[in-house]
Amino acid sequence: MASIPGLKITAPVEGEQNAILSPPALKFLVALHRAFEPTRQALLAARKARQADLDAGGTLTFLPETKAVRDDPSWRGAKPGPGLQDRRVEITGPPERKMVINALNSGAKTFMADFEDSTSPTFANLLNGQVNLRDAVRREIDFDLGGKAYKLSQNPAVLLVRPRGWHLDEPRVTFEGKPLSGSLFDFGLYFFTNAEELVKRGTGPYFYLPKMEHYLEARLWNDVFNFSQDYIRMPRGTIRGTVLVETIPAAFQMEEIIYELREHSAGLNCGRWDYIFSFIKKFRSNAKFVLPDRSSVTMTVPFMQAYVNLLIQTCHKRGVAAMGGMSATLPIKNDKAANDSAMQKVYEDKLREVKAGHDGTWIAHPATVQIALDVFDQYMPGPNQYYNYRADVKVNPEELVNSQVPGFITLGGIRANVSAALAYCGAWVSGNGCVPIANMMEDAATAEIARMQLWHWVFHHAKTETGETITSDLVCKIIDEEAEKVAGVKPAQVAVARDYLKAQVSSKEAGDFLTSDLMAKL
The missing domain is CATH 3.20.20.360 (Malate synthase, domain 3)
Known part of the structure; x- marks a missing residue:
């Protein structure tokens, strides 16, 4: 050099x-x-x-x-x-x-x-x-x-x-x-x-x-x-x-x-x-x-x-x-x-x-x-x-921007997104970017869908199929619950993922990419 x-x-x-x-x-x-x-x-x-x-x-x-x-x-x-x-x-x-x-x-x-x-x-x-x-x-x-x-x-x-x-x-x-x-x-x-x-x-x-x-x-x-x-x-x-x-x-x-x-x-x-x-x-x-x-x-x-x-x-x-x-x-x-x-x-x-x-x-x-x-x-x-x-x-x-998709937002869907995002982000900051979760090989792309959907639902006050409004408080509560279940990742890295995800769903603007947001935590 x-x-x-x-x-x-x-x-x-x-x-x-x-x-x-x-x-x-x-x-x-x-x-x-x-x-x-x-x-x-x-x-x-x-x-x-x-x-x-x-x-x-x-x-x-x-x-x-x-x-x-x-x-x-x-x-x-x-x-x-x-x-x-x-x-x-x-x-x-x-x-x-x-x-x-x-x-x-x-x-x-x-x-x-x-x-x-x-x-x-x-x-x-x-x-x-x-x-x-x-x-x-x-x-x-x-x-x-x-x-x-x-x-x-x-x-x-x-x-x-x-x-x-x-x-x-x-x-x-x-x-x-x-x-x-x-x-x-x-x-x-x-x-x-x-x-x-x-x-x-x-x-x-x-x-x-x-x-x-x-x-x-x-x-x-x-x-x-x-x-x-x-x-x-x-x-x-x-x-x-x-x-x-x-x-x-x-x-x-x-x-x-x-x-x-x-x-x-x-x-x-x-x-x-x-x-x-x-x-x-x-x-x-x-x-x-x-x-x-x-x-x-x-x-x-x-x-x-x-x-x-x-x-x-x-x-x-x-x-x-x-x-x-x-x-x-x-x-x-x-x-x-x-x-x-x-x-x-x-x-x-x-x-x-x-x-x-x-x-x-x-x-x-x-x-x-x-x-x-x-x-x-x-x-x-x-x-x-x-x-x-x-x-x-x-x-x-x-047709390329047709947003009509049949289906509902469910509490199970919210929890699945939280679980996947926590497990992936925790693994990512630990040095592993390719993670098997629920019989699927998850990478940053699938974790990004989970993260962005959670933020989007909160930002627009979306409702679940039962009529419950999705708030940051609701999602943060689920984040805390799911953080206790993450396996295969050290508690310190799970904590990083938990805090990051809670900050994201509570923000007026989601980060562009989790890979950019979390680089300093790697």
Whole structure:
């Protein structure tokens, strides 16, 4: 670091982590920061301005200034990168060493190693994750644990990486007193360490890009890709990026997002849980957007169905992948009937996706890989469904913001949200970002729905199905009760989660992201 004036690292760097944070890699991070931090900050300021407009009664629609892009039939996204033509089942999870091996060996076509929603961003977690991915790329990740050997198979899944979103900083690494972007930190280290090796081995540097709210944010990623490829003298167009459409503003700019990334685009993904969270958050000031219990907000409610259909149509119009959403269901041990019922729901979810025209889907546990594979093998014999143009789809702006969802708010739903948010936030500040709760693999996205719904119900004085008004006092009472039941998390971390959630439901304005709010408590 002495050779890079202005750079400071305020967390321990130990062992193999030093090889990741090498002087050349750090110089690359600083180069990215210098080139792109002003634009990132301007785009984050634009997000706040758009939110203020929505809070004042504004709405969302397709952008008039980009109509020519949408109307131009001539352009296409990039051809699939090597190994990305068939993505029928993708498994996701944090870049923890055992998880990486199990996911790569799972039989899924690809593995999305996640530095975002399923990783608690302790500095050790982030750097160890980079070490694990470096070793996985080079087929050097085998290890023994408790007498059990973990070895990579001969034909592992293709690796993709999700860096953190544009809104997140990396506070442990600063340049001239300002934190680096979490996005560029995660992307930059993985790219610099592995891009050339990945190409040598027949794939490439492939990424999932989260939480974008505007096509200019996709343009920023494209500029980062070009800068990075030029920096190591790699041909432009080698990188591929799949964008998670997990914010409601992005749903109105799908074509524009593909267009901005078109030389590097690997398609779009239905980031369903974050999308529901965004739907509530963006229209937080409008009581019309109060939704019933989270369990009622399924993929077949009108606003979710419109979003899915438009995404598939848009991707296939532009020749790129339309990826389905996450099935977070976990196997249920020692209860065959309950497990059979849970696995049937996974089957039905994947059947809905493949029949809708998706080119692949997400699962969270190796035990559900075969279920998803069987469905896609039966109904999608080819590598993808780019040929399915969904000409039947005619989605208008009103359909994307149709807040009519059948169902009720119940005391059970309130308690379920409280329980999930407490358990997840407590685990997150303890260093665990991927948590099994009630036979579901919960990550930050599902916890965000729980948190935002609780706040929204209190803010708008919503009523339960029995007519009881939901107040902060009622929710805080339930928070205290459920905090006593949280298992597997130390009492001090449960207390942090309890105090945070009580402050949220008692506030006039909920925090943007729990991952930002709780970073100081990590």
